[in-house]
Amino acid sequence: MKFSEELLKEICEYLGSNLQEPPCQIIREYMRVCPNCEIYIDKIKRTIEIYHVADQCEPLPEDLNKKIFACLKLDDLSPDCQ
Amino acid sequence: MEENQQLEELEIVRRAQKGDRQALSQLVTRYSSRIYHLGLRLTGSRQDAEDIVQDTFLIMVKKIGQFQGKSSFYTWLYRIAMNVGLRRLKAKPQQYEHISIDGPNFDKLSTEAMREWPKFDYSIVNDRNFRQKLDQLIAELPPIYRTVFILRDLHELSTEDTSKILQISPSNTKIRLMRARNFLKERLEQLIEAGILV
Structure with missing residues (x-):
């Protein structure tokens, strides 16, 4: 099945939007006959997810806030001082 | 961000604009982690990310009086952080060759x-x-x-x-x-x- 210009525009719009939102009607209809599209969307979702999880696993430097508070001359308000 | 959270934050910002140090420290605590992660993903360097956080908050303190509330505070702060990060990125030699970026086939x-x-x-x-x-x-x-x-x-x-x-x-x-x-x-x-x- 070939992509019409209108469908292509809709899919591009969708792929740059919130993927959790239900896709617009025209895409939903198309997805029923395009198993690759579903696989493709799943891969994109998992790509985002793995970066998301990785970001959450990245520890903050222990003394980050302490350094910022010192730099802004707010040392006395640093959580480390309380 | 919920509307009531935005109002609460705006109140903190207003106090910070009047020189309330406690309010400034609240803003730092609230955003330091997010700015650090932004800097880290942008530059790929932990040291650069720390510097971006520091520079962003220095600019925030200097310019917070200019924040007029036309956009949300976090949009304003993220823009500062992004500009700081992009400047830092430009100053560094590129580690990777950029290739052409296309959409899906x-x-x-x-x-x-x-x-x-x-x-x-x-x-x-x-x-x-x-x-x-x-x-x-x-x-x-x-x-x-x-x-x-x-x-x-x-x-x-x-x-x-x-x-x-x-x-x-x-x-x-x-x-x-x-x-x-x-x-x-x-x-x-x-x-x-x-x-x-x-």
Whole structure:
């Protein structure tokens, strides 16, 4: 099945939007006959997810806030001082 | 951000504008982690990320009087952080050769059979070496795409806020996001095929 210009525009719009939102009607209809599209969307979702999880696993430097508070001359308000 | 949270934050900002040090410290505590992660994904360097956080808050303190509340505070602060980060990025020699970034190949989608990905073991992201591989992939993205991916998909900002921060149109934001996602998906696929991510 070939992509019409209108469908292509809709899919591009969708792929740059919130993927959790239900896709617009025209895409939903198309997805029923395009198993690759579903696989493709799943891969994109998992790509985002793995970066998301990785970001959450990245520890903050222990003394980050302490350094910022010192730099802004707010040392006395640093959580480390309380 | 919920409306009542925004109002509460605006109140903190108003106090900070009047020189309330406690309010300034609240803003630092609230945003330091987010700015650090933004800097880290943008530059791929922990040291640069720390410097970006520091410079961002120095500018915030200096300019907070100019914040008029026309946009939300976090949009204003993210714009400062992004500008600081991009300046730092420009000053550094590029570590990777940038390649052309395209959207998905729709013809291929409609004609060729596509294999599903196996289930991931997400605990692999606890491995620092694996996270470094992810950093390398994202570093290959030219900054105009990287910034959109970071704001939209990692920091979960809206298309509208992302457009305001980067000063580009919403449709441009969407196109860049689509291309960034597609690029990272293809690179990740290579890791899967190499057996690194299963």
